[in-house]
Amino acid sequence: MSTDQRAPRPGDAPFTERTPRVVAARRLTRRSGRDRAARFLAEGAQAVREALTWAAAGRGRVHELFVTAVAADRNPELVRDAVQAGVPVSGVTDKAAAALSETVTPQGLIAVCDLVHVPLAEAVRPGARLVAVLHGVADPGNAGTVVRVADAAGADAVVFAGDAVDPHNGKCVRASTGSVFHLPLARARSADEVFAACRAAGLRLVAADGYAADDLVAADLRGDLARPTAWVFGSEAHGLPDEVVDTLDTALKVPIYGAAESLNLATAAAVCLYASARAHRA
16 A cells, blocks of 8 residues: 555555556656656666655655665665655555566666656756757667766756657666756757757857767867857767758867777767866866
């Protein structure tokens, strides 16, 4: 049974994978279900901790916390914090937790949260210094890692543009290690709309392009990276289309000094975002 204002107690019958509340929450593992309910799942102690902090700051709501007996024993402070925040805490069986998880080894802590994305105009505002734009990035693990890197680098926002992965995808949320709750995230189907918003905010649009004639080091020496910048990153397999690169202000590559053919998306994004962050603080 649901415990509402208290933690699960011995003798409480835990929810199973057939309990209606669990069945409803399982629909949130699909993008269509998330969009219809305007909710998503955050799994694991770190994500739940950040979700509760996010909700306490008034930025959204945690609607329920599902927890197995083992996870409750391992994370009593999280269960206590949820109860004190008025979040219903519901005990679940291991099988129910597995039904809500998209991992091989479920952690047994799953929070049902409001969607975290905000309108584009709210995410990209005048005065922003550093924004990451993910154009058509399909891999949720890479996307979540870029969100984490952008958060660590002090970026103002991350924008998912075009046919990009949903930032609320379970793997994306896990890869962000809670960073989806830290900085503004926006989604927009129209890349042109994203680019226009960035320009209106005074940001220079820079393509991260492994085939660019100019490189990051030369741009840094010229002082170009000290300018407010929106880095635009393309898909893992194909990068940015030429027609997109041609519409941006410039393109830069990360120089490769060794024999590696290239860097993966998340690594290249880390290099680019931190180069800008360092230049802004020099």
